[in-house]
Amino acid sequence: MSTTSALALFKFQQEDVDKLKSKRSRLVGNDPGTGKTYVAIALDQLNRAGDGNAKVDHTQWPVKKTLIIAPKNVLDVWDEHCMELTDEDVFVYKYNTRDKFMAQAKDPKLGGYFIINYESCHIKDMEGLKKVDWFHIIADECHRIKNRKALHTRAIKQFPAIYKTAMSGTPADNRPEDIWSILNWLWPNYYTSYNRFIKAYTYRIKTEEGYSKIVGINEEALPQFHAEVDPWFVRRRKKDVLPDLPDKYYSRLWVELGPKQRRAYDEMRKTMVAWCESHKDEIMREDPIIAQAVVVQLIRLQQFSAGYLVPLLDENGNQVYKIRRKKHKDGTIEEIPTPQWEMTDPSAKLDALMELLEDRGDEQIIIFSQSKAVINLLAKRLEKADISYGLLTGDVKQEVRDQYIKDFQAGRRRVFAGTIKAGGVGITLTAASTVVFIDRWWSPSINLQAEDRAHRIGQTEAVEIIDIMARNTVDLGRYQQIATKWEWLQKLMGDEVDAVEVIKELDLKQVLEQELGVDITEEEDVA
Helix, strand or coil: CEEECCEEECHHHHHHHHHHCCCCEEEECCCCCCCHHHHHHHHHHHHHCCCCCCCCCHHHCCCCEEEEEECHHHHHHHHHHHHHHCCCCEEECCHHHHHHHHHHHHCCCCCEEEEEEHHHHHCHHHHHHHHCCEEEEEEECHHHHCCCCCHHHHHHCCCCEEEEEEECCCCCCCCHHHHHHHHHHHCCCCCCCHHHHHHHHEEEEECCCCCEEEEEECHHHHHHHHHHHHHHEECCCHHHHCCCCCCEEEEEEEECCCHHHHHHHHHHHHHHHHHHHHCHHHHHCCCHHHHHHHHHHHHHHHHHHHCEEEECECCCCCECEEEEEEECCCCCEEEEEEECEEEECCCHHHHHHHHHHHHCCCCCEEEEECCHHHHHHHHHHHHHCCCCEEEECCCCCHHHHHHHHHHHHCCCCCEEEEEHHHHCCCCCCCCCCEEEECCCCCCHHHHHHHHCCCCCCCCCCCEEEEEEEECCCCHHHHHHHHHHHHHHHHHHCCCCCCCCCCCCCCCHHHHHHHHHCCCCCCCCCCC
């Protein structure tokens, strides 16, 4: 290992730092688990010391402030790294210390690291962040700003900075056009037009309704894109730079739904097929409201394959609804009641999972699901079986999450269970070498992030990834669709793929046809 500032870096990390330190904006796209945090801190320390862009007069910055924007569950990870690897002061945003954090950020005498989560960047109390002269902004898991219209994305793009560092092992989170917003943040004077970008680098078709739709990558333009970003972009695959890191290998554990769960699943599927048939015209027109409703039902169907869903009732036995507020263009707000469900047994998937835990003795295991209801039901199973566990969902407080992670890494808890979105990024769980998915997220990059909580620097054993899949359900089609999308994104990032032809993303109509057997095609007039 080599040394940069007070940091001990691997050779490839040192090479990345040497390449990027003079660039005022840079994108670190290395695989999850390759130590991007160390690269970012090394870049910051060198730039603070004056080793950076020749046009930056560092003497004008006697007090240097670095803003680190990260997912909520990794704020304390950044805190520990900054405290351990630098001599700078560190200030961490907490929801109950907003005023204090804002005062510290605006104090002209205070330098150091200021750490905040994405969602808090746009709240009213944080408006003052736009007026702070930031020396450096680091955006960890920068795919969080892929949505160019999101409030936190818009707010972050208004924060001034001399240096910007974007970090993500999967900067194109789900589709090639996702990367544009990141590029626009890094180089706003160059990547000015979203439409120009997708016209140059994606393949589009005209629908029968006259709309333009992205269906693939313009492979002929990829060499130009790769050459364009190369001066300020690094991309490292774990297999190339960490040859001693053990492999990942995959297996599937198939289950059959029991009679009660099968009846519920088939009834839900039958209802959904009928609904889709009755809304065929809206689906053909790709009506956004109908599309959203279809996705909600697909997710519900996925949950039925994992457990038995019943309506959530209040103490009086009435159905519980969650009110979703939708703001229309005319300023009116529509309140949409959504029925809430509770997951109970039977669950063929959890039966198989508990048998797996029993067969593995005392082995530590990581378990993921897209659904909080599944994880909560699993927690009841683990409690009953007297298996020690830590839980990470959106409902778990940050300080509790951090303690669960520490306990798991120290071997004090056997199981770490969480939702993919809450527990799948930014944390290290190398105490385990087995990761089990009860079900998967639609985005391949989010799934990869979750897998690599165990497959990262510090892991000494091969990591086994197990998918529990229910026969004759949406599981298999979904698994294949995720794999297809991942091959597509690999091409964008310049990774080698085996695909012979351009991979086309499956659209909603194809999902319905493949997953449910619904024929979403226009009927021909018969003379």
